Amino acid sequence: MSLIKRGNTWWIDFTTPAGERIRRSAATKSRAEAQELHDKLKAESWRVQKLGDKPKRTWDDAAYKWLMETQYKKSHLDDVSRVAWFQQHFRGKLLDDMTRDLIAQVAEIKAKETSPSTANRFLALVRAILRKAAFDWDWIDKPPVIKLYRVQKTRIRYLTPVQANILLNELPEHLADMTKFSLATGLRKANVTKLEWSQVDIARRVAWIHGDQAKGGKPIHVTLNATALEVLTKQIGKHVTSVFTYKGKSITQVNTKAWRAALKRAGIENFRWHDLRHTWASWLTQQGVPLNVIQEMGAWESPEMVRRYAHLAPEQFVTHARVVDDLLSGTNSAQS
Structure with missing residues (x-):
């Protein structure tokens, strides 16, 4: 039938x-x-x-093929979630009928639901799928032009050392330990919650994140300072595999009611767990650590990601700016 x-x-x-x-x-x-x-x-x-006409393919066909071909991506589950959201708008749509105007209308819905920056991530997926359909699968002649929203760069959110200590005192012990370790190492949330003892060598004062656990896909070397070692030593004997635990079980979620309540008691607003990483990088920058060193320590792929902290290092720039003073005053040692 x-x-x-x-x-x-x-x-x-x-x-x-x-x-x-x-x-x-x-x-x-x-x-x-x-x-x-x-x-x-x-x-x-x-x-x-x-x-011999070219077959008419639908969004469903393209989205399914994309998900099957990109299962290796770290963001695969994000793609699955985004495709599921698009289904309410694109289900059954022929790829030839997916115009720039139609996609823009759907993007506007997402932008109002969440934010323009989130809508951009959804639009990037649609653009990638349609480009694949045109250039790799030969399903359509050319993909529509998809414009992303212009998003204003937000300021870097970080804590002062005083604020950080106030927060640590307000947090329950297990979250305080993880917070202090994050501030000491700059590691991302997932790398802290999933850290195992097999990735730690206390004697050599190092830890490492495997490539398949890192956002950039490359292994991360972590030099353990005294603060990080203090936190790790405190966790010894609590669990056979996982470093950070709560009541004998591995911790998977940190954005909890206890975390939010501690922030409120500490008087800290508009602060996410990821901002602990921003705090770490900001502190290093303010203390004169070169940006290229911070990039290497934080495992950022591009210098652009680290340059957003440059405005926090005025003292470093003052030293270099004084070169002109020496040149104009005739006191430059190289000249003489």
């Missing part, structure tokens, strides 16, 4: 002249609309087989 009703939705099921079985949702409760789509798809499959 060419049309099948499942629940309130009609499904299409037929075999093309080439022997390929087409089975998909018509995304409608109307049998007449489902029949119309069925006839259209069947006619197109005939033209593809008999006349």
